[in-house]
Amino acid sequence: MCTPKVSVTMPCYNCESTVGEAIESILGQTCSNLELVAVDDGSADGTAEVLREYAANDPRLKPLFLEHQGVVGAANAAIDAAEGKYIARMDADDIALPERIEKQVELLDVDPETGLTACRVGFGGNREQNGGYAHYVDWINTLIEAEEISLNRFVEFPFANPSIMMRKDLIAEHGPFRDGDFPEDYELILRWLESGVKMRKVDEELLIWNDPPDRLSRNHPKYNVDAFYRIKSEYLFRWLQKHIGPEPKVGIIGSGRTSRKRYQILENMGVDTAFYVDVDPRKVGMLIHGKKVIHRTEIPAAGETFLLSYVASWGARDEIAEFLDGRGYVMGRDYLLVA
Template sequence: MGSPKVSVTMPCYNCESTVGAAIESILNQTFEDLELVTVDDGSDDNTAEILKEYAARDSRLKPIFLEHQGVVGAANAAISAASGEYIARMDADDLALPERIAKQAELLDRDQKTGLTSCRVEFGGDRETHGGYAHYVDWINTLIGADEIALNRFVEFPFANPSIMMRSELIEELGPFRDGNFPEDYELVLRWLEAGVKMRKVDEELLIWNDPPDRLSRNHPKYTVEAFYRIKSEYLFNWLQNRLGPNPKVGIIGSGRTSRKRYEMLESLGVETAFYVDVDPRKVGMYIHGKKVLGRNEIPPAGEIFLLSYIASWGAREEVAEFLHSQGFVMGRDYLLAS
């Protein structure tokens, strides 16, 4: 038999309570020309035995057993063993809806210029106790088209990682996940976008993205807010240099302590600050490190200085964009949201 069209890669670690359902959600897809490459990352529970049981029943499941390496090592081991034209990600605690693989593969077949695709996802957690994560899911579900995704990539990671499907040839060309003191999925997307890869989503909910209390993004230092801002700042600096030249100068919307702390990561790379902008009348007219705080009605006209918004609170970020649009600013040309 030849290689399958799609290889689904699933790192697994101590997930005996959820991995069976995740496996079944892939093996029961309407799209059958697939393989499921699972990597047991040195689990010390019953995960390995469960993988063996499913592999004995369905030859499309190809289990790999490693000593514990961490999620990046396991994810890349699965990718290395995959033989499909398209490589899909899946987590062992999530559920793929029946048409997920078919619809994502169809998008890649139809649009040869798209290199990575995803989909809208259903939030599988408790909105009352984890409202911030639920808001994040709501936000990524608004980003469907390639331009929306590219322009908003410096706000937050624009995908649910286990919803991704990508062309295997791009992994060979641009490299898989990198290990480091940063979120590996966000770094890959930033790196590929910087290389010009087009990314877009299927405009349907095709994955249930669960939110267990032991999710790595809640507990591992490489997924902290600071880690996200570090890697974001590196790629944003590259983007600004390509857009504005080797010594980029920007105006910063948001002069509060949190905004300044996050912006300082970018400033330390060589970005020059023209001014700050704030709506708090107590701050307007003040100087921060020698740079004046302007009221938003004092912002120079579009085209004079590039703006970065570091306003992160829900609703306020959108209000900033609405105000700038009303003043003739165009996202990507005159400003970006960076928080």
């Protein structure tokens, strides 16, 4: 077998019921110049047997068998074993549509400045039971071009992780997934964007992102809301220092308890508060730790005070952006949405 152009890396753990369909969706791609590095992370079920069976019938499947060490160890072991110029992520419970790899390779081939790409994804869950996750999928599917992805990185993770494809040489330059009390996929994206890596998506739905009840991001503390805010605040603080100044001072949109709790991480890092902004007449005029709560109609002119919006509800976030844009504010220059 010749050296593959693309290595698809797939951590596997206790997934015997789904991994076969995931494998078939990769081996059935219109781009055949690929290998699938599937890492069994010490599964206790029949996952290893499924991998061996498929590998016996298709040499493009390269299985690895490890003692259990977690998704980061398995993902990085797959990367270490990969031979391709491009590294694609895949999960063992998702489905890649037939042209996924071909379309993403085409984007990276045509645009050498783009270091990481992904695609729009279909939500493979129950929208009525898991409406929040479905809304999240809808949101990431609106972020296609590099500027959109970069400016919205502090809202939430702007990709479906198993839809990602990246240049292998950038892994050596900027580092692979890191392990810690944070979501490793989000941390990698924040780190690479901070380093200037350009990221774009193929504007097509090329992956079915399933949402099983035992999905790791639903059950592990490193993927809970607090963990996301801790890691995003670390990178957001450095972004503010670079774009505003070494001792940044900001206005905070949202004065409720949840907004203040999430902002406090930044405050503890050294960000100074100019004021809070709210539309609730019961809160306007109050003092929070000596800082006044003003109505949003009282915000200063664009360019005077940088604003961070910690209002997290989906409709309110869009409405706030529309309001600020109407006042002459420009996202990234005068404000950011961070919740």
